[in-house]
Amino acid sequence: MLRKIAEIKVPKGAGPREAKTNPIFATYDRQGAAFAFYFSDSNIAGAAANLLFMVDGQKVFVDDGVTLGETNETHTFTYPLPDKLLNYTGKVDGYLYFDFEDGSHSDEIHFVFTIKKSQIDEEMEDAPDVYIKSFEEIKADVQSTADKATSDIKSRVDAVENAKNSTVGDIEKAKDDAESQIGDYVGEVESAKQDISSSVSDVQSKASEAGKSIEESSKEVKKAKTDSIKSMSESDISDKNYLLDSKKRVLEERSTGEPTDKSNYDPYYLSEPIPAGTEFTVSGKLEITDGDFDAISIYFRDENGDGIDGHSFRVEHINNGFSSSFTLSKTVYKIYIYAGISGSTEGNGVIYTDVKLQTGPLATPWTPNPQQIVTQDQYDKLANAIINLGGSI
Numbered sequence: 001m002l003r004k005i006a007e008i009k010v011p012k013g014a015g016p017r018e019a020k021t022n023p024i025f026a027t028y029d030r031q032g033a034a035f036a037f038y039f040s041d042s043n044i045a046g047a048a049a050n051l052l053f054m055v056d057g058q059k060v061f062v063d064d065g066v067t068l069g070e071t072n073e074t075h076t077f078t079y080p081l082p083d084k085l086l087n088y089t090g091k092v093d094g095y096l097y098f099d100f101e102d103g104s105h106s107d108e109i110h111f112v113f114t115i116k117k118s119q120i121d122e123e124m125e126d127a128p129d130v131y132i133k134s135f136e137e138i139k140a141d142v143q144s145t146a147d148k149a150t151s152d153i154k155s156r157v158d159a160v161e162n163a164k165n166s167t168v169g170d171i172e173k174a175k176d177d178a179e180s181q182i183g184d185y186v187g188e189v190e191s192a193k194q195d196i197s198s199s200v201s202d203v204q205s206k207a208s209e210a211g212k213s214i215e216e217s218s219k220e221v222k223k224a225k226t227d228s229i230k231s232m233s234e235s236d237i238s239d240k241n242y243l244l245d246s247k248k249r250v251l252e253e254r255s256t257g258e259p260t261d262k263s264n265y266d267p268y269y270l271s272e273p274i275p276a277g278t279e280f281t282v283s284g285k286l287e288i289t290d291g292d293f294d295a296i297s298i299y300f301r302d303e304n305g306d307g308i309d310g311h312s313f314r315v316e317h318i319n320n321g322f323s324s325s326f327t328l329s330k331t332v333y334k335i336y337i338y339a340g341i342s343g344s345t346e347g348n349g350v351i352y353t354d355v356k357l358q359t360g361p362l363a364t365p366w367t368p369n370p371q372q373i374v375t376q377d378q379y380d381k382l383a384n385a386i387i388n389l390g391g392s393i
Contacts, residue, residue, distance in 0.1 A: 026115070027117050034078055094110070298337050
């Protein structure tokens, strides 16, 4: 049953072909959302409709040769929204075209609508929290053990100091007792290390089980997503970010072309190479602090550091974001990204954020490289806490 119908009036003549409304649908509105296009003339009889839908400048769905069917006295054409589109969230651009029996064509109207995620679908995003929360709990346990050990060791040291006024035998006995107690707490720290390792393994196991449970409970959603992707491309789409240290980076120098001396520039390194012939997408955001944004240039390097193919493409000013897909003839090991800045001779007016390289033809929101989910800084803090208590790593 169509319960949510967005009404769009199509203008007549050669005026602007933009819809003024911006309806909002939800990811749960399956088989219930539709558009109703109103025409002021009756010259659409016998026409076939074509609809194109795009997300972030990328084609995601095309519906060709849609039969208009009979229209009422208001010349209304009702089009149910395909469920495949409800796998996406955010702004969607739609375009309606007509093919007539006499061979003529007409670009009818551009309309914009938004798809928001339904609360019931938020359950699909709970899995990543399992590891993060458990890791914080492990850190709290280590801190508690460290505080207790420090307090008890201090008490033993105070006991040794108080025993200085006693006999030599009493002093030696107190010293031996203190050293014994310290040894016990070093053993406790070693035991705590083993508990941490066991807890991390348990957390990872739980995360794996949670992933399996989510996968089993969302088969229908995944199937719809797979069908939608296949309608656009046969390439696999992955959310994995292959770039290391890609959250935020300041552009040190500006280059008007591909650099000849690669040592003067700071490349993005990949955690693993992208094989030749694989379609992949590079995306990111820019913060412009000096000058006017002009264009993005991307250069690719092979295993020897030699250039593969240089790609330069212009990026719209909307949100200063960029996204482009490539398929190269050689395996990619690292990339360079440059932002052209008009009116800035120093070229230091760009900060890159959320840069991502992923396989497939679509860009998804930024995520860190899997190798950097648990950072070196977090590991060093835990290691130092154990070593300071007399343990070892």
